[in-house]
Amino acid sequence: MSADSVAAPRLSLNVRYNRNIQENSGEEEERKVEILEDEEHHADLGPQRARPHTQNNSAANNRRCFKATAVTLGGFYLLMLAGLFIRFTLLQTQYDQLINNNSQLQRSYKTLSVNHSQLQNEVKQLKNRTEEKWCSDGSTRLGRSCYFKSKEEKTWSGSRADCQQRGADLVIINNKEEQKFVTELSKDGESWIGLQYERSQGWKWVDGSPLAETIWASGLTHYEGYPPTCCDQQGKWTQRYDSEKKNGICEKKI
Structure with missing residues (x-):
């Protein structure tokens, strides 16, 4: 419808x-x-x-x-802000802990440095005392060696034997500082030094090392059988007959 x-x-x-x-x-x-x-x-x-x-x-x-x-x-933004705040708080806490640990490490490092310096000083003092014991009986120390001048005049061979009986040998001069030192020890007269001549090898020191630096006096002929002495008035090496008697400069390694 x-x-x-x-x-x-x-x-x-x-x-x-x-x-x-x-x-x-x-x-x-x-x-x-x-x-x-x-x-x-x-x-x-x-x-x-x-x-x-x-x-x-x-x-x-x-x-x-x-x-x-x-x-x-x-609400979402509030949650985000809360999360950021918590994260920032955690990071700040970790940063503070790192700063604290760094400060502790620095203090420990300073303490170790002080202890290390003290140990070095103690080792040095102990070493000096030990070397002083080695350089007793009127000997004088220079570097790692003790030096002394024999009291009795003997031939070159006799002076060397005397040094060896005391645990030393005739001096080996390796540099200008040692040359000056030996010159002062022999200022009262020429003394035998540990230099000898061999036909097959030429001049060499008593320990077998070759002669690297020479301080010969001028006008010498360097005869084979004439061992050198130290030193003349100019502080140079000269030569004497091996039968002559001189004091010897002994060197003892520490």
């Missing part, structure tokens, strides 16, 4: 009703018509009144959604 067929009987009924009213009283007819018109007017206004209400509900829903989103984002 269509919508027009349903509405038609209602329209005819309203018309018949209105006509009956017209026969009885013209005033009542006008009232009914007005009522119908008002009802139709109110019926027409119904959808118009509903539209603002629907719009208000939509705006309210939008506000609620925005508010819920803002609250959610705010």
Whole structure:
């Protein structure tokens, strides 16, 4: 059944009703018509009144959604800030611990350095005392050797034997400093030194090392059988007969 067929009987009924009213009283007819018109007017206004209400509900829903989103984002940001703060606190704690450990290591290093210096001084003092014991009986120390001048004059061979009996040998001069030192020891007269001549090897020291630096006096012929002595007035080496008797300069390695 269509919508027009349903509405038609209602329209005819309203018309018949209105006509009956017209026969009885013209005033009542006008009232009914007005009522119908008002009802139709109110019926027409119904959808118009509903539209603002629907719009208000939509705006309210939008506000609620925005508010819920803002609250959610705010909570998320607060959680992020809390996590960053905790992370920063942990890093700061670790940094403070590293600084403290570094300070402790520096203090330990300074303590070890002081102890090391003290040990070095003690070792040096002990070494000096030991060397002094080795250089006793009137000997004089220079570097790693003790030097002394024999009290009895003997030939070169006899002076060397005397040095060897005391755990030493005739002096071996390796540098200018040692040459100056030996010159001071023999200032009271020439003394035998540990230099000898061999036909197969030439001049060499008593320990077998070759002669590297010579401090010969000028005008010497360097005869083979003439062992050298130290020193003349100019601090140079000279030669004497091996049968002559001289003091010997002995050197004892420490």
